[in-house]
Amino acid sequence: MSSFGISGTNAHVILEQPEPVTEPETGGDGLAALAPGIVPWVLSGRTEEALRAQAARLLAQVEGHPGLRPVDLALSLATQRSLFDHRAVVLTDDRETAVRGLAAVCVGEPDPAVVLGAVEPGRTAFLFSGQGSQRLGMGRGLYERFPVFAEAFDAVCAGLDAHLERSLREVVWGDDASVLDGTAYAQAGLFAVEVALFRLVESWGVRPEFV
Template structure:
């Protein structure tokens, strides 16, 4: 009924909203049910085909299908290109009452090497990936890269990082230097060249990462924590804009019920208030 009341009103009999279910294809995948629907629609966009929903003989009589233009995908249908990107919506319904609805849009055509900007602004941390054979080989590669950056001060870190990933072989012993600017990049690379530990330097040397501890964050009630979006909102404008817009929508619905804006609670300005169900599952 919700789909009929929203999307179904802007369609007509010639171009209805097509409805399908991934569970008819692979069954209920429990915790992966939501992402299975996302994967299905991404592949549908890639191949230009709306997949058939299996085991459907007739629409459920429990739904008033005349309330809007929504039809079941009882057969596979072509999804041709037109003057706008393909779009699809995926719904997931959790047993705890947590419902998710995601709108997907067809990605633009990949940008070729010739179309890429030679100078891209540095946003947040840039990973400089270095590899070699053995500790000496890894150290030597790090030193040579540091020297190269010193000799070419006009190179952007993002350009160097992309070249390291796309045009260099990945040898067994590896290191990554995370840097926000050239000074941090040089310091990290020189430390890697000396075989020393330093902030932002991570090495494997043929095995698991030597430094760092494994943390597992279980979803459901308990995955939230104060300040959970601080780094993303301060580093990536696209995330910050989407976060603020979403919180504004929630605040509008919570007027009279929640004493504090959702964004302030998520960013940790009110301590552990985020653990209250009102904010955890608004």
């Protein structure tokens, strides 16, 4: 390869084939080398009958293909199928356990290797982060941009200031991190910011059942 610069300099680079790289030994092929002894087979259906029907189809597949590896089937079931409300998990480490568990799901009977359940409507909860995530200036940009955030932040600060030696807003938006890192101000500051964040998200259309 040649390269001619503006000054007319002629440079040559000779490229050679690199030395072959030997792949490290993995102790097995693919997922089998990484798989634990017990793997979960996850099944689901819109109804109990649909769940049992899926278990029956899977049972027929397992019985008809004795060479199937449990870990491969577990991966396919967990990543390539939709999840519906009625669910079952067959915990298996060998063919006998898998067949027995699937047969139990087919007829709705209990089995030590099977976990059955259904998704039920629940209430929404919000978890606020604890001490350790505080930082100076947190929430200030949102406060200046969103009135809903500002109103909620002001309300919390007003309620907490009566129990603190210094203004919570002044500490949170101040320049002394050591004061904010104190438990009283860290916990109070995070609570104020997170309540304001929740009210902001709520104003965008989120209507949780539990606050």
